[in-house]
Amino acid sequence: MKILNLFILFFSITFIAKAQDFIVKNNDDVIRGTIKGTDYFSVFISANDEADVILPAKDVKNFFWNGDSFVSKGFANGRNFEYRFVKVIEMGSVNLYSFGGGTLVPEVKEKKVKFRPSIGIGTGTGGYGGMGMGGGISIGGGRNAAPERPAGAPVIRYFIEKPGAGPLQEVPMKAITEDAKKTEVKNILLQKMGDQPALKAKVEAGTDFNSRDVIEWVKEYNATKK
Numbered sequence: 046m047k048i049l050n051l052f053i054l055f056f057s058i059t060f061i062a063k064a065q066d067f068i069v070k071n072n073d074d075v076i077r078g079t080i081k082g083t084d085y086f087s088v089f090i091s092a093n094d095e096a097d098v099i100l101p102a103k104d105v106k107n108f109f110w111n112g113d114s115f116v117s118k119g120f121a122n123g124r125n126f127e128y129r130f131v132k133v134i135e136m137g138s139v140n141l142y143s144f145g146g147g148t149l150v151p152e153v154k155e156k157k158v159k160f161r162p163s164i165g166i167g168t169g170t171g172g173y174g175g176m177g178m179g180g181g182i183s184i185g186g187g188r189n190a191a192p193e194r195p196a197g198a199p200v201i202r203y204f205i206e207k208p209g210a211g212p213l214q215e216v217p218m219k220a221i222t223e224d225a226k227k228t229e230v231k232n233i234l235l236q237k238m239g240d241q242p243a244l245k246a247k248v249e250a251g252t253d254f255n256s257r258d259v260i261e262w263v264k265e266y267n268a269t270k271k
Contacts, residue, residue: 065077065078065079066078066079066080066090066108066109066110066111067108067109068080068088068090068100068105068107068108069105069106069107069108070100070104070105070106071104071105071106073106076090076092076098076100077092077093078090078091078092078093078095079091080108080110080111081097083108083110083115083130085102085129085130085131085144085145086101086102086127086128086129086130087099087100087101087102088100088102088105088108088110088115088130090108101128102117102127102128102129102130103117103127103128105117105130108130113132113133114132114133115130115131115132115133116130116131116133116142117129117130118130118131118142118204118213120213129144130144131143131144131204132144134203134260134263135260135263135264135267136267137263137266137267137270137271138207138208138266138267138270139205139206139207139237139238139263139266139267140205140206140207140208141203141204141205141259141260141263142203142204142205142206142213143201143202143203143204144201144202144203144204145200145201145202146200146201202215203215203216203218203256203259204216205233205234205237205263207237210237214233216230216233216234216259217229217230218230218254218255218256218259227252227253227254230254230259231248231249231251231254234248234254234259234262235248235249237266238262238263238266241266241269244262244265244266244269247262248262
């Protein structure tokens with residue numbers, strides 16, 4: 046038994062050591078390496094100690110970084126349509142994502158940047174992710190070079206969707222103190238998960254509607270649908 050446990054431990058350590066960040070492009074090509082950061086509009090990866098590459102969200106399906114999964118989603122921004130990455134919080138019959146938060150892009154150590162993408166932060170919501178094609182943007186300088194981009198990240202926001210039942214929708218949980226905002230969050234949750242009686246009762250009796258409560262309710266709802 047001890048030998049078996051040691052073998053399992055060795056296998057687990059070996060697997061973790063070999064685990065890498067990776068990006069899945071829209072054409073299903075996989076790029077493995079070390080992801081250095083994201084500003085939610087593009088992702089910055091050092092591909093297996095070779096070229097540093099920036100991939101815009103419109104060219105990526107999803108990526109895996111530091112134990113978290115990120116997917117590309119389409120958002121309406123006025124008359125324009127743009128792609129952004131959102132972090133997966135919970136997936137199932139109802140999906141919950143977050144956008145923003147944390148320090149995501151490393152400090153610039155060198156300024157040998159051959160290309161600096163222009164990135165605008167929009168505020169619109171709605172829509173679905175697309176399937177555009179395209180390649181990466183190579184930049185010079187090796188692993189220590191980072192593009193000159195904002196080191197901060199947008200304020201964290203949450204988005205919810207029920208596949209087949211409408212577009213991605215923002216859940217306005219930022220500093221939620223106004224009764225009108227709480228009512229808005231309650232109505233969104235009841236619309237997405239009101240078909241489960243026990244959970245419906247919890248949402249209707251809710252008072253805070255903070256991110257912790259919403260995440261737990263979405264997890265509970267998905268568990269009932271398995």
